[in-house]
Amino acid sequence: MLLNFVTANNERLSLKSSLKNLSVVTLLSITVSSFTQAAEDESLKKPQAIHQSHGIAMHGDLKYPDNFKHFDYANPDAPKGGEIRRASRGNFDSLNPFILKGTPASGLGYLGQGLFYDSLTTQSEDEPFSQYGAIAKTIIWPEDRSYVTFKLEPNAKFHDGEAIRSDDVKFSFETLTQQGHPLYASYYGNVTSVETPDEFTVTFRFKDTTNKELALIMGQLPILPKHYWQDKEFNKTTLTPPVGSGPYTIKSLDPGRSIVYERVEDWWAKDKGINKGRFNFDEVKFEYFLDDNVMIEALKSGVFDFRVENSAKEWATAYNGKLFKEGKMVKEMIMHDNPSGMQAFAFNTRRAPFNDIKVREALSYLFDYEWTNKSLFYGSYTRTDSYFENSELASSGLPEGKELELLNKFRDQLPEEVFTKEYKIPTTDGSGNIRNNLRQAIRILKSAGWQLKKGKLVNSDGKQMKFEILLAQPTFERVVLPFQKNLQRVGIDVNIRTIDVQQYIKRHQEFDFDLIVNSFGQSSSPGNEQRDFWHSSQADKKGSRNVIGIKNPVIDELIELVIQAPTREALVTRTRALDRVLLWNHYVIPQWHLPANRVVYWNKFDFPKGVTTHSLSPNTWWYDPIKAEKLK
Structure with a gap:
C-alpha cells in the first residue's frame, strides 16, 4: 500500500495518502494444487479456481458484502450542501499531478480516488487492505494471481459525458508508466500486458504469481480520458482544467493562491455504496499560504474553516480564548489506528x-x-x-x-x-x-x-x-x-x-x-x-x-x-x-509520533462519531446550516 508522495518539514509531518497517503493495498493468499493421474503416472495441474467479486482483500475476506449500502464510517443520511475551505502551504503551478514537473494543486489526487479523478476501485478505510469496485463493477482473478480482469460499469462517465471504456484504462496505464512520474513505472512495473477484449473489459497480466498486491494496486490506477489527452503533451505542466471523472470538477482557480472544486450533481457514481455519505460539500476550496503563523491567524479570522495542526506548541497555545470558549471554534483530537510510520x-x-x-x-x-x-x-x-x-x-x-x-x-x-x-x-x-x-x-x-x-x-x-x-x-x-x-x-x-x-x-x-x-x-x-x-x-x-x-x-x-x-x-x-x-x-x-489527528475547525460541520479509521477523512464530513447560521 502506498502513502505520502512528497512531504515538507513540520514538527509532525502529515502523512498523505495522497499516496497515506496517499492510502494503498494488498491481496489474497496463493495456493497451487496439483493431482497425480495414476493411470498415466504424470502430474497435471488442477484447473484453477476463478474468483469473481465486487471487491478484493489482500488477506482473508471482505468486510462488506455485494450491494452494501455504505461504509460504516460514513453517514448515508449526511445532507449535501455548503462548502468547506481548507488551507495548503506554498503555492501551485500545475493541474497535472501525474508528472515530475511542477507543483500540482491540492485535491487533484494522483493515486486512488481524489476529488477530481476516480479509479477502478476504492479502498476501505476500516480494513487492513481491501478494494471495492468504483469504475470497475466486477473484479476477476485466478487462484495463482497471474492476472486481474476488471469489468467496467457501463454507465461510468467522464465529466464531459463521454463513457469510460477499456481503451481509457489502457491509455491511462501506458501514459502514466511511460510519461508520468517515475513512481508509476516502478509501482506498476510487474505488468507484462494490458488487454482490452471488449469495450468494457480490461485485463492486466503479471510477470509472476508471487506478488499478492498486484491485483489490488491495479485498481488504484487513476483513469484518464484518452479522447482529451491523446493530442496534448502529457509531460508538461498546465493550468488549463482537464477532464476528470471524480465527484468534483474544477470551478475556478487563482494560480498559486486558491482552487475551488464544485460537486458534480449528476455524478454517475454518487449512489454506489462506496460513495454514500461521502463527498457531501457542494464546494471544496483550498487557500494557499506561505507561512504557518499567517495560516493560523487566517483560520481564526474565518478565511478558511479546517486545519490539521501538526505543531504541539501551536496546539497548546494558539487555539484558546473567546472563540473556543463560546464554541464557535472547536479543537479536537481524533484518534486513528493507522501505523504512524x-x-x-x-x-x-x-x-x-x-x-x-x-x-x-x-x-x-x-x-x-x-x-x-x-x-x-x-x-x-x-x-x-x-x-x-x-x-x-x-x-x-x-x-x-x-x-x-x-x-x-x-x-x-x-x-x-x-x-x-x-x-x-x-x-x-x-x-x-x-x-x-x-x-x-x-x-x-x-x-x-x-x-x-x-x-x-x-x-x-x-x-x-x-x-x-x-x-x-x-x-x-x-x-x-x-x-x-x-x-x-x-x-x-x-x-x-x-x-x-x-x-x-x-x-x-x-x-x-x-x-x-x-x-x-x-x-x-x-x-x-x-x-x-x-x-x-x-x-x-x-x-x-x-x-x-x-x-x-x-x-x-x-x-x-x-x-x-x-x-x-x-x-x-x-x-x-x-x-x-x-x-x-x-x-x-x-x-x-502521535496516534491521533489534532483538528481545529469552525463549528459549522458534523461528522460520524465513534468510528476509528486508518486516516482522517473530511470526505465523510458535512455542512450543518443550523450551526452555520448561529456563527453569523
Whole structure:
C-alpha cells in the first residue's frame, strides 16, 4: 500500500495518502494444487479456481458484502450542501499531478480516488487492505494471481459525458508508466500486458504469481480520458482544467493562491455504496499560504474553516480564548489506528560521511529528544523506534521464532547487533546535559577514523566534518537549532538552511541534500511501496522515495519477501524482519509520533462519531446550516 508522495518539514509531518497517503493495498493468499493421474503416472495441474467479486482483500475476506449500502464510517443520511475551505502551504503551478514537473494543486489526487479523478476501485478505510469496485463493477482473478480482469460499469462517465471504456484504462496505464512520474513505472512495473477484449473489459497480466498486491494496486490506477489527452503533451505542466471523472470538477482557480472544486450533481457514481455519505460539500476550496503563523491567524479570522495542526506548541497555545470558549471554534483530537510510520532526520547515504554506518550511529546520540519533547512539545509526543510504529508490524525485543529463522539466512551480511541486542534509541534525562551521549558519539566517531582536534572533528586528511540540514518550514528551526548546537560541541560544522517549498521539492526529488526531515508513511498492509522506499533499484531514480539512497541486498530480498507474503502471519513476520534490519543500519535518527489527528475547525460541520479509521477523512464530513447560521 502506498502513502505520502512528497512531504515538507513540520514538527509532525502529515502523512498523505495522497499516496497515506496517499492510502494503498494488498491481496489474497496463493495456493497451487496439483493431482497425480495414476493411470498415466504424470502430474497435471488442477484447473484453477476463478474468483469473481465486487471487491478484493489482500488477506482473508471482505468486510462488506455485494450491494452494501455504505461504509460504516460514513453517514448515508449526511445532507449535501455548503462548502468547506481548507488551507495548503506554498503555492501551485500545475493541474497535472501525474508528472515530475511542477507543483500540482491540492485535491487533484494522483493515486486512488481524489476529488477530481476516480479509479477502478476504492479502498476501505476500516480494513487492513481491501478494494471495492468504483469504475470497475466486477473484479476477476485466478487462484495463482497471474492476472486481474476488471469489468467496467457501463454507465461510468467522464465529466464531459463521454463513457469510460477499456481503451481509457489502457491509455491511462501506458501514459502514466511511460510519461508520468517515475513512481508509476516502478509501482506498476510487474505488468507484462494490458488487454482490452471488449469495450468494457480490461485485463492486466503479471510477470509472476508471487506478488499478492498486484491485483489490488491495479485498481488504484487513476483513469484518464484518452479522447482529451491523446493530442496534448502529457509531460508538461498546465493550468488549463482537464477532464476528470471524480465527484468534483474544477470551478475556478487563482494560480498559486486558491482552487475551488464544485460537486458534480449528476455524478454517475454518487449512489454506489462506496460513495454514500461521502463527498457531501457542494464546494471544496483550498487557500494557499506561505507561512504557518499567517495560516493560523487566517483560520481564526474565518478565511478558511479546517486545519490539521501538526505543531504541539501551536496546539497548546494558539487555539484558546473567546472563540473556543463560546464554541464557535472547536479543537479536537481524533484518534486513528493507522501505523504512524517513521518521521526522522534522514541521511543522504550517497554522500560522505553518511555512507559510513558508524557516523550515522554516532550522530543519533546527539539529538536530545527528551529535552525537545519536554521543552518544545509540552510532553505530547512518543519517541518512534520502528518504521512501522503503532502497529503489530513493528519489531521489538530480540528476533525469535520464524523471524529469527528468516534473519539467520542473512546472518553474515547483517550487523551482529540484529541478533544480540534489542534496538534502543539513545536517550537522555531531559535536562539538556548530554555529556554521556557526547562521549559515546566521540568514541564511535573515533572508531570511524575521526578525531577531535582544536575543537574540530577531522578525518585522516585533516578535513572537518561539515554538512547542511535542509528545511522547508521556518517553524522547524526551533527543533533543529539545539541539535545543531550538540553537533557543534563535537566539532562538526553544521549549517541550517530553510528554503521555499518549491525549491525544497526540487532538491528532494533530485537528492540534492545532506540531511533532511522526512516522513515515511506506512499502511496496515505494506507491499509494493516498500520498493520505492528502500530498494536498490530506486536509489538513483530521481523522484523516488528512496531519499536515503539505500543499496542493501538483504533489504532488497526482504522487500520481495514482504510483497510475496502468502498470509497475514507471514506478512507480519517478514515486515518485522525488514524493520529490524532498517533500524540497525542507522539510516535515520527517529523523531516522534502521535496516534491521533489534532483538528481545529469552525463549528459549522458534523461528522460520524465513534468510528476509528486508518486516516482522517473530511470526505465523510458535512455542512450543518443550523450551526452555520448561529456563527453569523
